Amino acid sequence: MATRAVISLPATPKAGEAFEVRATVAHAMETGYRSSDEGARLPRDLVRRFECRLDGELVFAADIFAAISANPYVSFWMRASQSGELRFSWRGDNGFEHFETRTISVT
Amino acid sequence: MRALLLLLVALAARAAEPDLRRSGRDTMSSALRTLQADDAQHPAQLALALGRELWGQGGKSCASCHGEPEKLRGAATRYPAWLNGEGGGIVDLPGRIQRCRVRHQQQPAWAPEAEPLLALTALVAQQSRGLPLAPPRSPELDAAARQGQQLYTTRLGALNLSCAQCHDERAGLRLGGSLIPQGHVDDYPVYRLEWQSLGSLQRRLRGCLSGVRAQVPAWDSAELLAFEAYLARRSAGMPMQPPGVRP
DSSP states (O other): OOOOEEEEOOSSOOTTOOEEEEEEEOOOOBOSOOBOTTSOBOOOBOEEEEEEEETTEEEEEEEOOTTSOSSOEEEEEEOOSSOEEEEEEEEEGGGOEEEEEEEEOOO | OHHHHHHHHHHHHHHHSOOOOOOGGGSSOHHHHHHHHOTTTOTTHHHHHHHHHHHTOSSSOHHHHHOSGGGGTTGGGGOSEEESSTTOEEEOHHHHHHHHHHHTSOOOOOOTTOHHHHHHHHHHHHTTTTOBOOOOOOHHHHHHHHHHHHHHTSOBTTTTBOHHHHHTTSTTSEETTEEOOOOOOTTOSEEETTTTEEEOHHHHHHHHHHHTTOOOOOTTOHHHHHHHHHHHHHTTTSBOOOSEEEO
16 A cells, blocks of 8 residues: 655745645554564564655655654644745655645735 | 423423533543544544545555545434445444444454554544534334443442443542543544554453443443444433543
8 A cells, every 4th residue: 555645734835924835644653662472572663754845955854762642743834935845755764755845826 | 272382391490400421521631622623633643544544545445435534524413323225234434444444444453453444443533523422313223222221220240330430429539549420432443542543443442341240241232233323322412522542
């Protein structure tokens, strides 16, 4: 099943005005500290880093650790002076990678 | 004439009677209410996205018969339902989706509470937001609702508690730190923070039954469906806002 992410942000934010971006990605966030019913250690499988870039420029980044629950949800505020493409990336253990892009047109 | 007058008076009195039923979503903390009301924060968004993905998937998809999910507005208000064809029996909304999957898509049924099943259930239920619950009637459903009402008022389990003792007689009071809700079924499936996932009404009922140390009925058993039939009537007319968020 394809990795899913849900991102919400205003379609047409005002230039220079702060707006909220919320992003969540479907991920089990297995801590590596738990055991299966058979007693075997469940290997760690985490999203390690989330980044959001506007036309290549880093807007927001977060290092994510085991204490973050499944489907990590990040919300932050940003400002844009011109229209562009927001690129969201999640990277993690076992080569996990997920990308999403959203265009914002500043009014 | 006199009888008619009495009837009218009785009807007027009934109409004036305030509805004391309160949805669980109205008695939650304001933070949780916001979580449910704001689609951008709703924890079931990922499940709804999965539901939409599944809706159009496969050779014979949900979409090839039903069109857009929005077309099913109002469908979720009419469960549990009695099916005449398709082997008959009472089904709730997840059960209806399972029957569709087996009969029309010729796929094996999902396990109870499987992620895709809950996702599709949530997607279909979401389309009926704001509509009042309108459980259908039929002799079979009437019988099930009667059985459900009996179960609801019967003391069960090692704790010897009936549903009614908490959810009718003590609703609004606290059990430990938690508010006892009236137990309405207007928001199912719900995303329960305790579960960290969506869950069906059957999961909720099984949780309650195991909580009073009663024997937990099997998934889709006659007892659970009877509970659901009664509870739907108990909440009839209340507007739905699925998928719900609950603590």
